[in-house]
Amino acid sequence: MMSKKIRVGLDFDGVVAYNPFRVVRAPVAMVKKKIFREKKLKFLIPANKWQRMIWSVVFGSSMLPAQGVELLREMATDPRWEFHLVTARFSFLQDDLAKWLNKNGLTDVFKTINLNKKDDQPHLFKEEIMKRLNVHYFVDDNLDIVEYLAKKKNAKIYWIYNFIDRSYPYEFKYPYLEKALRGIATNEDTF
Secondary structure (H helix, E strand, O other): OOOOOEEEEEOOEOOOEEOHHHHHHHHHHHHHHHOOOOOOOOOOOOOOHHHHHHHHHHHHOOOEEOOOHHHHHHHHOOOOEEEEEEEEEEHHHHHHHHHHHHHOOOHHHOOEEEEEOOOOOHHHHHHHHHHHHOOOEEEEOOHHHHHHHHHHOOOEEEEEOOOOOOOOOOOOEEOOHHHHHHHHHHHHHHO
16 A cells, blocks of 8 residues: 555535436436537536526435445545545535535545535536646546546546446446445555
């Protein structure tokens, strides 16, 4: 085992918190690419009250900790590991995130908690934070973001897939957080 601090960035919805709505990501992405012919990665940023209300409902479904949160807590007590929460949740969801982390006793697990307070494009926000923190590994559940970040080669990108995406070929793919963390722990000497 190496003595160097291993920095791991984790997305929130679908990674640290189980989010049942994440299964709609694949169909939405397909519609954007096939019907609307969008080639550039771009996410809708909720700008009005109604859009924010919909986002609040969708992200509010992240009620339960993901399978693997206990392992995350355990690893966070080991001084070799450093965990950073990097969520593209928009600024209006900041209070919900803080309440969820406090309720589930996860605030102290993370060295930093990074929220998209300027409401930037999610993939660009995550790329910027990953560079600033110099993370070795990053875990996300959005395949579009995973593929975007993997091309940047700043860190090893691990993907939490869902049952709709499970057949998509990707080297570092796992069904939930615990398996991803175990995968990182086994490969940590390769960064």
